[in-house]
Amino acid sequence: MKTVAVLMAGGKSSRMGSDKALMSIGSRPLVSILAERWQGVFDALALSVDHTKRFAHLGLDGIQMVEDARPGGGPMAGLETIMGAIPADRYFLIAVDLPFSSPSLAHVICKEIGNSDVCLIRRRNGRLEPLFALYSRRCFPHIAASLGRGERSFQHGLFPHISVREITEDRGECGL
Template sequence: MRIVNVILAGGASRRFGEPKASHVYQGKPLYEHVKEQLLKGETVIISHPKLLPFFKARGEQAVWLDDEQVRGYGPLAGIYTAMQKQEAEWYLVTACDMPFIRKETAVALSSYCHEHVDAVIPMVQERLQPLFALYHRRSLPFISACLKENQLAIKDLLQKLHVQVVPADELNVAPNEFHNINKRSDLPENGMI
């Protein structure tokens, strides 16, 4: 089973005030905290145009802007672009602003991938977490359809797919592991929330 990790770093980060992916936290950029916790294998980054030089300077090779036809269409555009540009069976999609995720959770999540499922989504504190989730390549036509119909919310996509929802307790999720960073004040000084 070939899985490609996809880091979504294409947002404007308006509330944060600067691109979140490049913000240095505890000695390294936020995206590196995320990248270190992903599955073995290739990682691709879907970047905001302003961040391309930053990622290239850090030696990242697989860095792409959203496909021009869907640029500015949010996370679905990033997932679409990754699937269009990189062949794989499954894609572990994560936002660049989730620095507390753990490799153990990614591995546990991947164990739920099978042929009758299009997406594997964690359920944490009664909320689906579609931006740390696995999507099968067969979901690409549905993503494309959502983008064409201007249905840009991931929940619209999930209604079209066969989704395996995995409760947090089955994944042994750490407290606040799925906390994402929207504002600078969301980053605790000591690294723990």
């Protein structure tokens, strides 16, 4: 079963005031840290971006960059574009602002999905983590339909129409 890790770096970073993906820890941009952390964890590694030009100078070898087909459409539109561009059975999303995210926790999520369409963490505060989650290819038509209705939220536009498996933050003790 082919699984693609997808670094989600297409957002506007409007709350941050600057591009999150290119913000540095030490001297390295977040996207470079994530690319190194996730290289080889799954069958392939992809980068979902609004414009590939922003990342060309980073030399992210071995990563397929996919430019959003619906610019400004949010993460669900980015996932739709990735699913259309890269054939796979499953897609593991990783938000670019999770530089210390755990591949071990990702594997826990992958084991827990079972026959569900999505598996993700529910935090202790009740919030879901849709940008550190595993999505089955079966979500593709539902994502397209949700976006077609103008619904860009995973939680409100997609999750009511598919099978979602939640694991508690305590279950995924390895942390994000």
